[in-house]
Amino acid sequence: MAVLETIRVKLGILITVLIAVALLSFIIDPSTLQSVASSSSKYDVGEIDGKSISYTDFQAEIEKITAISEMNGNPVQGDEALAMVRQQAWQQFINDYLFIPSAKAAGFNVGEEEMYQLLSGEMISGFLMQMFQGQLNKELLMDIEAQVEADETGRMRLFWDNLLKTVYTDQFYTKYQSLFAKSSFNNALAVAEQVKGNNTTFDVEFVVVPFGFSQDSTIVVSDKEIKDYYTAHKDNYKQIASRDIEYIVIDIVPSADDVTAANNAIAAVYDEFVAAENMKTFLLSKSERQLEKRWYKEGELKTLSADVEAFVNSAKVGDVSPIFQHGNSFYAVKVMESAQVPEQVQVVVNGEDPQWVSQMDGFEDLMTTPKGETITINGLEIQVVDTKDPVAKKRVAILEKTAQPSDATRSACYAKANSVASKAGGKLEGFRKAVEEDGLYAHPYNKMPESASRLGSVEHAKEVTRWAFDAKVGQVSGIISIDNKYYVVAALKGIHKEGFTPVEEVAARIKPVLYQEKAAAKKAAEVSEKINGLTDLAAVAEALGTTVSSKEGVTFASFTSAGLDNKFIGAASVAEVGALNGPLQGSTGVYVYVVTDRSEGAFFTEDDAALREQQMSYASMQMLLPVMMDEAEVKDNTARFY
Numbered sequence: 182m183a184v185l186e187t188i189r190v191k192l193g194i195l196i197t198v199l200i201a202v203a204l205l206s207f208i209i210d211p212s213t214l215q216s217v218a219s220s221s222s223k224y225d226v227g228e229i230d231g232k233s234i235s236y237t238d239f240q241a242e243i244e245k246i247t248a249i250s251e252m253n254g255n256p257v258q259g260d261e262a263l264a265m266v267r268q269q270a271w272q273q274f275i276n277d278y279l280f281i282p283s284a285k286a287a288g289f290n291v292g293e294e295e296m297y298q299l300l301s302g303e304m305i306s307g308f309l310m311q312m313f314q315g316q317l318n319k320e321l322l323m324d325i326e327a328q329v330e331a332d333e334t335g336r337m338r339l340f341w342d343n344l345l346k347t348v349y350t351d352q353f354y355t356k357y358q359s360l361f362a363k364s365s366f367n368n369a370l371a372v373a374e375q376v377k378g379n380n381t382t383f384d385v386e387f388v389v390v391p392f393g394f395s396q397d398s399t400i401v402v403s404d405k406e407i408k409d410y411y412t413a414h415k416d417n418y419k420q421i422a423s424r425d426i427e428y429i430v431i432d433i434v435p436s437a438d439d440v441t442a443a444n445n446a447i448a449a450v451y452d453e454f455v456a457a458e459n460m461k462t463f464l465l466s467k468s469e470r471q472l473e474k475r476w477y478k479e480g481e482l483k484t485l486s487a488d489v490e491a492f493v494n495s496a497k498v499g500d501v502s503p504i505f506q507h508g509n510s511f512y513a514v515k516v517m518e519s520a521q522v523p524e525q526v527q528v529v530v531n532g533e534d535p536q537w538v539s540q541m542d543g544f545e546d547l548m549t550t551p552k553g554e555t556i557t558i559n560g561l562e563i564q565v566v567d568t569k570d571p572v573a574k575k576r577v578a579i580l581e582k583t584a585q586p587s588d589a590t591r592s593a594c595y596a597k598a599n600s601v602a603s604k605a606g607g608k609l610e611g612f613r614k615a616v617e618e619d620g621l622y623a624h625p626y627n628k629m630p631e632s633a634s635r636l637g638s639v640e641h642a643k644e645v646t647r648w649a650f651d652a653k654v655g656q657v658s659g660i661i662s663i664d665n666k667y668y669v670v671a672a673l674k675g676i677h678k679e680g681f682t683p684v685e686e687v688a689a690r691i692k693p694v695l696y697q698e699k700a701a702a703k704k705a706a707e708v709s710e711k712i713n714g715l716t717d718l719a720a721v722a723e724a725l726g727t728t729v730s731s732k733e734g735v736t737f738a739s740f741t742s743a744g745l746d747n748k749f750i751g752a753a754s755v756a757e758v759g760a761l762n763g764p765l766q767g768s769t770g771v772y773v774y775v776v777t778d779r780s781e782g783a784f785f786t787e788d789d790a791a792l793r794e795q796q797m798s799y800a801s802m803q804m805l806l807p808v809m810m811d812e813a814e815v816k817d818n819t820a821r822f823y
Contacts, residue, residue, distance in 0.1 A: 517577060
């Protein structure tokens, strides 16, 4: 038996070898990639630690991953699957160009003897054990190697080389994980101190004066203060490259004439539908919906049409509905069969253990197979051993015609888009004037990243993004066709380069922060003046025109602290018992408080401390690649190409 078949027998469907990288302790999150992305060569997919990645090399990696996936019975289909493959390819370059070299520089290595042990020795790779469900042995590996050598197509070599590479890479991750685990070890004294600190609770009485929401006209935030704050917190205002655009979308949808044409089309074949003896053949050539074997119960045809649902519920076998319209679609329905059909049947497939199944596409006949009988479906011998929950259901034939945009409609839509593009004359001002003259609406999209692939509800709009990142401010695009469903014309009104957002753009965000700081300081000064000389919390409350509140069993690290200001909790957790403290500027108000009691519990154990250390180790591991990538100035430009 071929090795891939052997593996399938042991595993079911084998996951793609390179997906194994995602089963390591972590994989780079797309948002992390985005955060470290920057611009390199226009024709490179990216740059990692000074090494450029060409589009050709990146595409070759994608093709390799795709080939391996298809070898294992997992064809890459759909946008999500393609996006995952591209992410795997990028991860592979990160491993090859950054992670493994960095690991070696840190003193790690995986030698030939270690690889032998990982493959067939006493320390077999955890990845392989998981992959082969613990059934890996030296004989199986020797069989695989023999078939690799005997395979003239090179497909097995591709599989085997990537298997070895994944085991090799996984071992480096394992060693780093072990390093972090050991480095986070706490001695007995440290653990004891941690347990004591987390078991400490306190009771507190306090008076709080909220900051309130009214604006104080005496508090002024100057431009210099905003600039100084911006300079001190500049890292908070990093930005990726983006564009500001305006665009129109012309939906290519059926016209009234197209809808009429669809109605006429279904009317022309309606009599044939009523009289059809071979319904399957008739629908195959005359309808957009083919004959289904599915059994429908009451309520399941509502999504198609309320009229269709109502008709089927009341109709008898052989009854045919009139033509119903729902949106741009037209339907006629004939009831083919009616029966009491179970919701589930218990089956035995090829002698295996019995299992309950619901109605599935391709296996509908199971639902009406009598108990004890066996039928063959797709080569499977299936015996029905029990049924449950029978309900009235019907099989129907549905004649469907849906209006489609005609050539005339498409021409009219194109003319609308072309009117704007022509009148614009390639300039933003002309674009805006043309949009207004034609009674259209220009959608804004500010700070569109290079990764953007949709415009509002319009998907697959990558061509618009590519245009925007190649255009100059003020330019207008030609007509961009998307999925044969939309015509788009866009205008570029702004460019944001990677780096730091200009202070002018974030001043409106900074000003309230500085205002709040000043307002809090002013409120604290007012409170301090009013309570000057007071030593009793009740007297403080009276002076401030408020009341004393209390909270028992507060801890810095438990849910009992919920609902209290974090700054207040932090200060109170270390305050002297019995002492009057404050005023304290919290996040929402000014506090004056007394800790009335402090005690130690036993709700935080040494096991909890050990778990926390494990969590810290895991968190450190999660940060490993992002830190490496930041230091290496990784530039991810895949968004330009995909």
